[in-house]
Amino acid sequence: MKRSSAPIFWSMFGAGGLLSALVGPALVYLTGIAAPLSWGVPLDLMSYPRMLAFAQHWAGKAVVFLVVALFLWHAAHRIYHTLHDLGLHSKALGQWIVYGPSALLTAWLAWALLSIGF
Amino acid sequence: MSAETRTMGKRRPYRRAMDGWWTRNPFFVRYMIREWTAVLVAAYALVLLVGAVRLAQGEAAYSAWFESMKSPFALAFHWVTLAVFLYHTWSWFEIMPRTMPAIFVGGKRLARGVITAAGIAAALACCAIVLALALGGGR
Amino acid sequence: MAEGDRSPGASIEVEVLRYRPEQDSEPFYQSFTVPYAEDLSVLQALQHIKDDLDSTLSFRWSCRMAICGSCGLMINGIPKLGCRTFLREYYPGRVRVGPLNHFPIERDLVVDIEDFVGKLEKIHPYIIPREPRTLDQGEYLQTPRQLQRYLQFSNCINCTLCYAACPQYGLDPAFLGPGITALLHRYNADSRDGGQAKRAAIMHAEDGVWGCTAVSYCSEVCPKAVDPANAINQNKMASAMDYFLRFVKPGGARK
Numbered sequence: 001m002k003r004s005s006a007p008i009f010w011s012m013f014g015a016g017g018l019l020s021a022l023v024g025p026a027l028v029y030l031t032g033i034a035a036p037l038s039w040g041v042p043l044d045l046m047s048y049p050r051m052l053a054f055a056q057h058w059a060g061k062a063v064v065f066l067v068v069a070l071f072l073w074h075a076a077h078r079i080y081h082t083l084h085d086l087g088l089h090s091k092a093l094g095q096w097i098v099y100g101p102s103a104l105l106t107a108w109l110a111w112a113l114l115s116i117g118f
Numbered sequence: 119m120s121a122e123t124r125t126m127g128k129r130r131p132y133r134r135a136m137d138g139w140w141t142r143n144p145f146f147v148r149y150m151i152r153e154w155t156a157v158l159v160a161a162y163a164l165v166l167l168v169g170a171v172r173l174a175q176g177e178a179a180y181s182a183w184f185e186s187m188k189s190p191f192a193l194a195f196h197w198v199t200l201a202v203f204l205y206h207t208w209s210w211f212e213i214m215p216r217t218m219p220a221i222f223v224g225g226k227r228l229a230r231g232v233i234t235a236a237g238i239a240a241a242l243a244c245c246a247i248v249l250a251l252a253l254g255g256g257r
Numbered sequence: 258m259a260e261g262d263r264s265p266g267a268s269i270e271v272e273v274l275r276y277r278p279e280q281d282s283e284p285f286y287q288s289f290t291v292p293y294a295e296d297l298s299v300l301q302a303l304q305h306i307k308d309d310l311d312s313t314l315s316f317r318w319s320c321r322m323a324i325c326g327s328c329g330l331m332i333n334g335i336p337k338l339g340c341r342t343f344l345r346e347y348y349p350g351r352v353r354v355g356p357l358n359h360f361p362i363e364r365d366l367v368v369d370i371e372d373f374v375g376k377l378e379k380i381h382p383y384i385i386p387r388e389p390r391t392l393d394q395g396e397y398l399q400t401p402r403q404l405q406r407y408l409q410f411s412n413c414i415n416c417t418l419c420y421a422a423c424p425q426y427g428l429d430p431a432f433l434g435p436g437i438t439a440l441l442h443r444y445n446a447d448s449r450d451g452g453q454a455k456r457a458a459i460m461h462a463e464d465g466v467w468g469c470t471a472v473s474y475c476s477e478v479c480p481k482a483v484d485p486a487n488a489i490n491q492n493k494m495a496s497a498m499d500y501f502l503r504f505v506k507p508g509g510a511r512k
Contacts, residue, residue, distance in 0.1 A: 143334060
């Protein structure tokens, strides 16, 4: 009986699901609502110099990479299963459709973070 | 009636179709909503990804991206996303008692509600820490 | 409930899905009017139909006390045991009874559970002693704490309600499914058992624990509080750990 490769994707699904459940609402509120509207936050919260400094620090890079990549792979795994739930019988096709773009986007993210420099 | 169906004693198991299965039970509708939260989680990740790419492209590109975050469409999107994330947080910890190994305290299995409540409390604490860091820590 | 509901004249409408393979091209609902009483079960209503109204109706039953696991039915769309579901839960509305979802219909309310039985045989559903012992060495001792680890999973009565509740099994019958995985876990989690390696390949396969998406309706409908969703999902963690650690564990890389 062939061993499933699901543990790789499931682990990222689980890690991303837990991370987004724990800090997701605060992040969405901060980056999507409070900062653009300047609601009770420092005016330069998401200013270019401050974000650049954040992303140039290795810890900041790690935070951005983990949040974006894990959120992405969490969602990808659920969407892959949802395609099956809605009638896409080929699991291999579903994996290519969903995990393929996720891998490309993750590479793009890594490139962006590296080109920001240290 | 065909000749085949008239044959007595012949097994002819009937398979029912699964089309639209999730619409037939409210429990399955809630399951589908839980799974579809992933679409907005992915969309939010994409927003941040574009932000990171714009940051790498320099000040002008980043500032244009941040300006676009102030558009009514972007704000509406984030309000909806916030609601969906809150649902995700709730549903994640609601299912947790079923997905983690049982915990026994004093010989009795820990009640589902206790695990869910602990998870939501942890999420509240983590969100509070993130907000505190963003609002005060950096100044 | 009003006194009148128990009057001799009270009745309730019971719709039953009929399928007679020798004459019906597809299943259809047939309506029966059955005498109503507060203490009548859905199973008793079916027995009344068979005894007094239409002797051709086929359905499975045996113990009438929720332990044999034979009378699983879709009752108003929900998988339930006919013997412990009462007409009073629906009266004065009608009751709609069908065969368990996701299994092929053999005849009327009888489904084909050959697939379930075949899977049950494959998981070595018995204790494979961790260490051979002679009679002189005495019994295999177990602490209450060790008993707790598997007790709830040993309460399964093979009624297959969880399979009728599981859309993943309906979408892909190759999936091992909730009840069998709960039993697999029941033996794996038993301190006296040493057969984990024999059950590993089935568990780690795509159609093993990984066919589950944690819908968890199986655990909602289980009449014995087995919580099969918990059995499956805690084994995802175990299967994932084994997947990543097999190369560093002694003797683990071969699998």
